[in-house]
Amino acid sequence: MAGEIEARLKALDLTLPEVASPLANYVPFLHINNQLFISGQLPMRDGAAVTGKLGDTVSVEDGAKAAELCLFNILAQAKAALRDLDRIEQCLQLTGYVNAAPDFTDHPKVINGASDLMVEILGNKGRHTRAAVGCSSLPLGACVEIGAIFAIE
Amino acid sequence: MAGEIEARLKALDLTLPEVASPLANYVPFLHINNQLFISGQLPMRDGAAVTGKLGDTVSVEDGAKAAELCLFNILAQAKAALRDLDRIEQCLQLTGYVNAAPDFTDHPKVINGASDLMVEILGNKGRHTRAAVGCSSLPLGACVEIGAIFAIE
C-alpha cells in the first residue's frame, strides 16, 4: 500500500511543515545512489528558530520539543526529495548538535525528542544510529540542529 | 583465513568490551548496502563514562586513553553487527568529538588514541578519514565521543 507513512502521520494528527529554505548557497537535500542526505535542520517554527542554550536558558523538556521541530523539518525535506516517504528504507544516521553550556550532560534526552518521534512515525525504518554532542553556539542562536542520512529503496 | 583480526586482537592481548546500550531510542549500529554506521561511542569503562574536559580537568594523555576506550566500543559494536570483523573492508570515517575548553588545541593528539589503535588492530583496513573537533560539552560529561562509518565487503 502506498502512503503508509502519510497515513500514520494523519493517524497521529501530525502535519509536516513547509520546507525551510537553506540559509546560504547549498541545498536542503541530495538523493544519489540509494542515499538521501539532509542538511542540518534547525527548530523552525513560524519562520523563526527556537533559540537558547541547554544548561542555561533552555530546559531539557523544551530542548526535546525543539528537537521534534528539527525532525519535522527533516521529514518535510525528505518528502520534498522523495515525494513519497514510503520510499525510505531506513534512517541511517542522525547527528544531533545541542547548543549547550560547558557543564551540560543531558544531550541524549534532548535529541530523544527527534529519535522518539522518528520511530513513532517511521516505525522500525526510523531506528537510526546517532551522535549527540554539545556545541558552543549554533546558527541563528538555535538551541538544536540535526542532520540526517537515509537509505532509499 | 577467517578470524584474522580476532587473532590480532589476541596477539595484542586485547579483549573487546561488552557492547554498550544506547542511551535512548536509537540503535548502536546499522549495516545496509555495504556500509556500517556506528553510533557515537563514549569512553565507557566498568559501566561509567570517563568524564572531564580537555584543557581543563583532563590531560592529553588521559584523553587519548579515553579515545582508545571509544575505539574499543566501536569495534565491539562492529563485531556485534558483523559477527566477523574480517568482513570490514575499510574504516571510512571517524568523527572525534572532544569535550574541550575554549583555548584547547590538541584535539588531534586526543583522537590519535583511537586512530592509532584502529590501525594497530585492523592494519591498512583501519586507515580512515577523520575530523577532530572541540565540543562545549558531551553526554554524561564524557571527555570524548567518537562515531564511525565502515565499508563492508
Added chain:
Amino acid sequence: MAGEIEARLKALDLTLPEVASPLANYVPFLHINNQLFISGQLPMRDGAAVTGKLGDTVSVEDGAKAAELCLFNILAQAKAALRDLDRIEQCLQLTGYVNAAPDFTDHPKVINGASDLMVEILGNKGRHTRAAVGCSSLPLGACVEIGAIFAIE
C-alpha cells in the same frame, strides 16, 4: 571534454594548494564504492592554520575567507584522490565546524565562504547538503574546519 573543472579553475585564476598532511595516524581521503570521504580540512596558508574564534577575535568576513582556504584544501585532496576533478558527480555533504564564542550566530555566513566557492568552481555538481555548527575549540586553534563527502562517477 576532460579537464573541464581544471579549465574553470584557470579561468578563475585559482590554483589549488599542495595537499596538507594529516596531523596524525589517518588518511586525508578514501575513495570506495562511488563515495569519496575527505578528512576535516583546516584553513592552512603557508603551512600554518588561520587561527582565532568567531564572535571574539575573528570577523565573519575573515572567517569566510578561512572557509575558502578549507575548501581549497578539500579540492586539493579530491584531486590527489581522483587525479581528475571531472570525475566528481556531486558534492554530497560539507560539515562546517566553526570555532565560535557562546553567543555567535552567523555560522552560515562563515561556511558560505566554502559553499559559494565550491559552486563557483564545480557548478551544479558543487551544490551540497551541509551542517554548520559552533565548536568550543578546534585543532591548532584554527577558526574553522570543514569535512566533505563526494559522490564519484
